Amino acid sequence: MALINPWTYFIIVVNVASLISSLVRINWASDDSEKNGRMLGFSNILLWLTLIKYFTFSDSYSFLPNTMLGSAAEVFNGLVGIVPSAIGWGFYMTTVLYPSFRFMDCFAAMFTMFYVI
Numbered sequence: 001m002a003l004i005n006p007w008t009y010f011i012i013v014v015n016v017a018s019l020i021s022s023l024v025r026i027n028w029a030s031d032d033s034e035k036n037g038r039m040l041g042f043s044n045i046l047l048w049l050t051l052i053k054y055f056t057f058s059d060s061y062s063f064l065p066n067t068m069l070g071s072a073a074e075v076f077n078g079l080v081g082i083v084p085s086a087i088g089w090g091f092y093m094t095t096v097l098y099p100s101f102r103f104m105d106c107f108a109a110m111f112t113m114f115y116v117i
Contacts, residue, residue, distance in 0.1 A: 011050050018043040089113060 021040040055061045090110040097103040102112045 007053065014043065014046040014050055018047055086110060086113070 018040075021036065021043045025036050025040050052065065056065045087106075087110075090106045090113065093103050093109040093113065094106050097109070101108075103109045
C-alpha cells in the first residue's frame with residue numbers, strides 16, 4: 001500500500017497551481033491579465049473537482065452527492081417526458097402571441113414560459 005495515493009498528488013498539484021495563479025493575478029506588474037485569468041479559472045475548476053471528490057467519499061458529507069446521484073435517473077426521465085410538451089407549447093405560443101416581442105420565435109417563447117413559471 002502506498003503512503004500517498006495519486007489523488008493526493010493531484011490535490012497537492014491543484015493547490016499549488018491555484019496558489020501560483022492567485023499570486024500572479026495579484027501581481028499588478030503583469031500585462032497578460034487574460035492569460036492569468038484563464039489560469040486562475042482553470043485552477044478553480046480543478047479545486048471544485050477535488051471538493052466534489054471529497055464530498056462524495058467523505059463519511060460526513062456524502063449524503064447530498066449520493067442523493068443527487070441516486071435521483072439522477074428519475075430526474076432525467078421526468079425531463080424527457082416534459083420536453084415534447086414544452087416544445088409544443090413554445091410553438092403554440094409563437095403562433096398565437098406572435099405580435100408580442102416576447103414570442104417572436106420559439107426560443108423567446110420558451111424562455112418567456114420558463115421565466116413565468
